[in-house]
Amino acid sequence: MSSRRKFLAQSAIGTLGIAFGNYACANKPGQEPMGSSEPVPTVLSTWNNQAANEAAWAVAGKGGRALDAVEQGVRTVEADPEDMSVGYGGRPDRDGHVTLDACIMDETGNCGSVCFLEHIKHPISVARLVMEKTPHVILAGEGALQFALENGFQKEDLLTEKARQEWEEWKKTSEYKPVINIESHDTIGMLALDQQGNMAGACTTSGLAYKIRGRVGDSPIIGAGMYVDNEVGGAVATGLGEAVLKSLGTFLIVELMRQGMSPQQACEEAIRRIISKQEGHKDFQVGFLALNKKGEAGAYSIQPGFSYALYQRDENKVQEAASAL
Ligand code: ASP
Numbered sequence: 164m165s166s167r168r169k170f171l172a173q174s175a176i177g178t179l180g181i182a183f184g185n186y187a188c189a190n191k192p193g194q195e196p197m198g199s200s201e202p203v204p205t206v207l208s209t210w211n212n213q214a215a216n217e218a219a220w221a222v223a224g225k226g227g228r229a230l231d232a233v234e235q236g237v238r239t240v241e242a243d244p245e246d247m248s249v250g251y252g253g254r255p256d257r258d259g260h261v262t263l264d265a266c267i268m269d270e271t272g273n274c275g276s277v278c279f280l281e282h283i284k285h286p287i288s289v290a291r292l293v294m295e296k297t298p299h300v301i302l303a304g305e306g307a308l309q310f311a312l313e314n315g316f317q318k319e320d321l322l323t324e325k326a327r328q329e330w331e332e333w334k335k336t337s338e339y340k341p342v343i344n345i346e347s348h349d350t351i352g353m354l355a356l357d358q359q360g361n362m363a364g365a366c367t368t369s370g371l372a373y374k375i376r377g378r379v380g381d382s383p384i385i386g387a388g389m390y391v392d393n394e395v396g397g398a399v400a401t402g403l404g405e406a407v408l409k410s411l412g413t414f415l416i417v418e419l420m421r422q423g424m425s426p427q428q429a430c431e432e433a434i435r436r437i438i439s440k441q442e443g444h445k446d447f448q449v450g451f452l453a454l455n456k457k458g459e460a461g462a463y464s465i466q467p468g469f470s471y472a473l474y475q476r477d478e479n480k481v482q483e484a485a486s487a488l
Contacts, residue, residue, distance in 0.1 A: 202359065206472075208236065215239045244323045254369060268397075276290050278384075281308060350366065350388075398412070398417055427463065430461040465488055471484055
């Protein structure tokens with residue numbers, strides 16, 4: 164994936180138009196045609212992850228299972244050294260270690276997660292194995308690594324030269340604070356709805372750049388970074404994980420949709436809760452995406468600048484979400 168900063172710079176001229184169009188008709192790209200009861204295969208992901216959507220669409224849009232789609236989709240980002248917030252090439256913690264968090268959830272409500280995992284390029288696939296091969300939901304740190312190695316994953320050095328150099332530069336000031344809408348918030352969260360009408364979700368990240376060693380964010384926590392209930396829909400989060408954890412935002416969004424809210428309304432309410440309860444919200448970003456079983460999508464963030472990619476009816480579009488501030 165090209166960096167989001169580059170994308171935003173490239174699209175700066177068109178941003179107003181996109182933002183206006185999106186605000187005025189936030190649900191339209193994901194709206195089901197009137198009278199249709201057929202599932203509308205859909206892939207929805209955070210930021211400008213169109214390439215990841217392509218990989219997922221090759222599965223979900225072609226008769227495959229949503230679970231396989233989200234795994235294949237986010238793996239493309241995990242393998243991309245240019246994406247410095249996910250998998251290989253991710254920025255390290257303050258001690259120079261790349262530590263990864265990921266989770267996955269299927270249409271039956273099964274889920275798996277790994278957190279504080281080092282040396283494995285595809286944490287999402289380890290999370291899937293935790294779901295499918297163990298009676299547990301979360302494996303962490305050394306134990307997660309041991310489990311991955313026992314199951315045939317290769318131990319790799321995930322710190323690229325570029326990430327190492329940036330970290331060396333960072334150490335000169337060692338200033339630790341979340342920066343709004345720069346690549347330190349580049350987590351991919353993805354939801355897919357397949358032709359059978361089943362939904363799955365995945366979320367994978369290297370977390371906040373230069374975090375304290377051992378820090379785990381929202382991304383591997385079911386109901387925080389991602390949640391799916393196949394009766395209702397799903398949601399994913401990106402941004403400051405601590406803020407999402409305090410609100411269990413994606414679980415909240417799915418429950419709000421269950422009570423009748425549209426995906427857009429549910430995302431807006433979840434952001435409103437964070438804003439009303441978390442005083443520092445002006446200084447950080449959180450973005451939510453939601454998808455219901457009809458294929459209707461929603462997107463909302465605290466700050467401007469949160470983009471998302473929606474693949475539906477053979478169109479794979481990046482759009483900017485409406486925001487509260
Ligand atoms: N939510 C992720 C975390 O806090 C970061 C991100 O979305 O970029 O670990």
